[in-house]
Amino acid sequence: DEAADDGVVGGDEARKRPDADEALYVEAVEVVRSLRRQLPQFDLDGLQNIWVMKPAGKSRGRGIQLSARLEKILDIAVGRGAEARWIAQKYIENPLIINAKKFDIRQWVLVTRWTPLSVWFYQDCYIRFPIADYDPSKLKNKYAHLTNNSIAKHHEDFEDVQDDTMWHSDDFQAYLAGLNVVRNGAKVEDPWLEIVQPSMKRIVYNSLECAQDAVLPRASSFELFGYDFMVDENLNAWLIEINSSPDLSYSTSTTRGLVKAMLEDMMCVVIDVEKFGTRPDRPRRKWNTCRLETGRYQLLEAARRRREEKFPKLKKGAGQIAIQGSAVKLRKPRRGECPQGAEPEDDPRYSAAALLEEARQRGGE
Numbered sequence: 001d002e003a004a005d006d007g008v009v010g011g012d013e014a015r016k017r018p019d020a021d022e023a024l025y026v027e028a029v030e031v032v033r034s035l036r037r038q039l040p041q042f043d044l045d046g047l048q049n050i051w052v053m054k055p056a057g058k059s060r061g062r063g064i065q066l067s068a069r070l071e072k073i074l075d076i077a078v079g080r081g082a083e084a085r086w087i088a089q090k091y092i093e094n095p096l097i098i099n100a101k102k103f104d105i106r107q108w109v110l111v112t113r114w115t116p117l118s119v120w121f122y123q124d125c126y127i128r129f130p131i132a133d134y135d136p137s138k139l140k141n142k143y144a145h146l147t148n149n150s151i152a153k154h155h156e157d158f159e160d161v162q163d164d165t166m167w168h169s170d171d172f173q174a175y176l177a178g179l180n181v182v183r184n185g186a187k188v189e190d191p192w193l194e195i196v197q198p199s200m201k202r203i204v205y206n207s208l209e210c211a212q213d214a215v216l217p218r219a220s221s222f223e224l225f226g227y228d229f230m231v232d233e234n235l236n237a238w239l240i241e242i243n244s245s246p247d248l249s250y251s252t253s254t255t256r257g258l259v260k261a262m263l264e265d266m267m268c269v270v271i272d273v274e275k276f277g278t279r280p281d282r283p284r285r286k287w288n289t290c291r292l293e294t295g296r297y298q299l300l301e302a303a304r305r306r307r308e309e310k311f312p313k314l315k316k317g318a319g320q321i322a323i324q325g326s327a328v329k330l331r332k333p334r335r336g337e338c339p340q341g342a343e344p345e346d347d348p349r350y351s352a353a354a355l356l357e358e359a360r361q362r363g364g365e
Contacts, residue, residue: 106227269295
């Protein structure tokens with residue numbers, strides 16, 4: 001992978017390889033490059049082909065299993081688990097590791113309108129760590145692979161390390177800034193604001209846009225979602241899942257402050273800005289230029305919302321537009337009408353463009 005990233009096929013190692021091995025190495029590097037271009041999820045694959053199985057009808061990490069064996073995956077999903085629906089996800093085998101632990105990000109997203117799509121992204125979030133150190137060779141250790149607080153609280157050391165299982169996004173931002181990340185030959189001063197969070201915002205909006213037409217609009221309702229992301233060692237953000245009714249309990253000192261601030265800011269958006277409870281519909285504003293008191297909530301694609309409020313999308317049934325009238329009956333040309341054939345291209349006497357131009361000039365006179 002390093003060779004594919006750096007474009008280095010040579011050096012001391014190349015001089016040590018026999019010609020036959022060198023040819024194979026060069027071909028392998030090209031294959032890796034080709035796979036990376038063709039497979040969007042190439043960077044999250046490892047060497048073990050680990051998959052995570054999630055029961056669709058459960059939450060809070062209950063029933064989740066990891067496996068790299070096809071027969072076990074089929075046994076879970078087709079055998080004894082046949083009474084429930086299961087979701088199989090490719091496990092991220094190269095996650096960014098902090099203090100020997102993997103982590104995920106819980107991100108709050110508020111949707112106040114589906115048409116036009118109105119998505120409010122909370123700019124603070126929290127990072128969740130498991131209790132045990134990350135070890136991809138021990139797939140049965142749920143305390144190393146699952147970050148859910150409902151799972152971690154059953155560990156014997158949970159009370160001693162409870163507050164250490166979560167970070168504020170400010171802590172994560174400071175940690176990333178200390179990694180000295182370099183992109184295109186230049187140091188990235190703030191990887192959180194320049195790389196990770198913009199990617200999360202793009203994923204959030206695109207995911208909701210995909211479901212936009214499948215959600216029945218309700219004028220006087222809004223919904224808060226809990227997005228779960230992971231970050232790999234190359235700082236790519238990956239969407240893990242989207243939760244309705246996300247947990248808002250004060251499980252640690254981190255969430256105690258964050259949840260309170262988020263709920264207060266959400267009321268500013270819902271009541272003061274979107275006017276829920278004071279009017280039946282949502283207000284129209286110059287969303288991309290007006291100043292709004294929304295705390296840490298940011299409206300995604302503000303210019304697009306303004307544009308779609310002025311020029312709404314066609315309604316679902318509008319695609320069935322029909323033209324009414326009687327069909328024109330074509331007749332064969334009479335003798336002498338088309339001396340150069342039925343489709344003369346160059347003769348201005350029979351050119352539609354020339355005849356229209358002539359009619360326009362006559363109209364001007």
